[in-house]
Amino acid sequence: MGESLLSDRLKRDNMDLWSLLPSHPFVKALYSGSLPLDKFRFYAVQDYNYLVGLVRSLSIAASKSWSFEVARLALSHASFLASTEMANYERLLGELGLSLSEVLREEPAPTNEAYVNFMIATCSTGTALECMVSLLPCYWSYREIAIANERLLRENSVDLYRRWASVYLSSEYGEAVEEYRRAVDRLWAEEGGVYSRLKRIFRKATRYEYMFWDMAWRMEKWPV
Helix, strand or coil: CCCCCHHHHHHHHCHHHHCCHHHCHHHHHHHHCCCCHHHHHHHHHHHHHHHHHHHHHHHHHHHHCCCHHHHHHHHHHHHHHHHHHHHHHHHHHHHCCCCHHHHHHCCCCHHHHHHHHHHHHHHHHCCHHHHHHHHHHHHHHHHHHHHHCHHHHHCCCCHHHHHHHHHHHCHHHHHHHHHHHHHHHHHHHHHCCCHHHHHHHHHHHHHHHHHHHHHHHHCCCCCC
16 A cells, blocks of 8 residues: 555554553553563453444544445444354453453543543544544554564564464455555545544544553543
8 A cells, every 4th residue: 555545644644652552561461471460350340341442433524425435345344243242251260260240340540531422522523534534444454463563473472362362464454454544544535534634533533542542551540
């Protein structure tokens, strides 16, 4: 993909923040195998609740797009998350000694709730492209984090962490990310938009990605 494409431009113009994601302490500890299990358990509970919001956001994106291909992509991602990915997560939660009912009763942490609200609000009030851009850092950063920390993962002795992280190094996940990027770039080419607004949306979503790792590292709770 060339640098003239929207996704490349957004990443390049936010590299100061984007480059921090692979080196967050939670990420490094997870990929090296030194992460305490209680922190990963906290992350898994929060991420499951986040995925529910992501499914809703993708559904809104599908309803807004005039492009059938983009709408179909958004719906296919929503369907995959709601079925296969959620089922995989339920198995993971079981390995962590958690039941689905326990997870759904857990109140999302402040950062998690704010991130989901940002996605849903952006998708509800913005264009299809703005919606897709707000979700792009989630998909894309997990792939790049995995690539950046692949060497650490090879030396990781914790089977649970290795299996979880290896998903993001798979060719299937890589193609899903590229397909999503192509959809974003196609919308930009066909419908256009205000770049300064798209840049702000991408940056805010990237901030939330960093804050999500930080939330899990600190096991963030509501003050009262």
